[in-house]
Amino acid sequence: MTSTPFDVCSAYEHILEDENISTPLASILALVELMENSAAGTMFELVKELKDGAEALKRQSSNSISLSAGTELFIEFVTLFPHDASSFLELKSELIRQGHNYVTEALSYRQKIADLAFDFIKDGSIILTHSYSRVVMQTLLWAHKRKRISVFVTEARPRGLGIKTAEKLTAAGIPSTVILDSAVAYTMNMVDLVLVGSEAVVESGGLVNAVGSNQIAIIAKAMNKPFYALAESYKFHRLFPLSQYDLPTHNSQLLSFSLPQGRTHRNSTASRARPGSNPPVAGIRPSDPAEDRKITQEQIARNNPDVDYTRPDLISLVFSDVGSLTPEGVSQYLVGMFAG
Secondary structure (H helix, E strand, O other), X not given: OOOOOOOHHHHHHHHOOOOOOOHHHHHHHHHHHHHHOOOXXXXXXXXXXXXXXXHHHHHOOOOOHHHHHHHHHHHHHHHHOOOOOOOHHHHXXXXXXXXXXXXHHHOOHHHHHHHHHHOOOOOOEEEEEOOOOHHHHHHXXXXXXXXXXXXXXXXXXXXXXXXXXXXXXXXXXXXXXXXXXHHHHHHHOOOXXXXXXXXXXXXOOOEEEEOOHHHHHHHHHHOOOOEEEEOOHHHEEOOOOOOHHHOXXXXXXXXXXXXXXXXXXXXXXXXXXXXXXXXXXXXXXXXXXXXXXXXXXXXXXXXXXXXXEEOHHHOOEEEEOXXXXXXXXXXXXXXXXOOO
């Protein structure tokens, strides 16, 4: 009887069912489980299996940026791990133990970040946040225990996760209002500071986060409002986008132009009847132009990005478990982190 091969993607999806586990940590735990089920007999074989597992996770994800931050961090850790183990099995067991320990410790990072950000939130502050972020939520709940705060939350289309944020804030007794994404500039004059989470903080010190973060940062900068990013260090990612279109999530299907069915860019009037043209085929109903013109929310979501890139010059500070960093400080930390 043959055993079923380990499915790293299924393990990853199962781990993500835990509300407290973020995407990078889920990817790390999935690779730890892969190690536990690995039959590799050498370090070279084990690292190859981990890299193959990371690639499999990326292929099944529509947004692999924060996932990649976790897998790259863990594989780098495994590759550079100093040891004096007497056997490969002993080394593998130690790596598995260290992986679990890291995730357990990493779950405390949000509170460290909340403690840092707390001092920048004054009593009576009106805060703007975007979409849904676990670390931002923990920071707001922590601030609410000792200070009076009110929160504007963007709707955050296409996923609409701002509504989830507002519901949780309201349940905790924090005054909150959901605003349209298009009402950010209208609202910004009432705001004292902006707090956003992150999918990843990249080598430039810039931010990858839910789409709309960039325009919020631009508006905040124009109105002299501080724009703070909150990010656990496992979201620091060796990626250096120069524009929105350098992100791994960008593809040719995003923001593409479409025409009604049966039309072409070169000749949109080709279907019109002309002298000598063939008559309509009997039994085939011509398409309804009104139906062709209908646009659904699903179509809009498919044609738009999930994340965008915010330049480092638009970010006031990055609050992380390793400290309050300027965007330049993030760059220096990343260099040190992956320098071995």
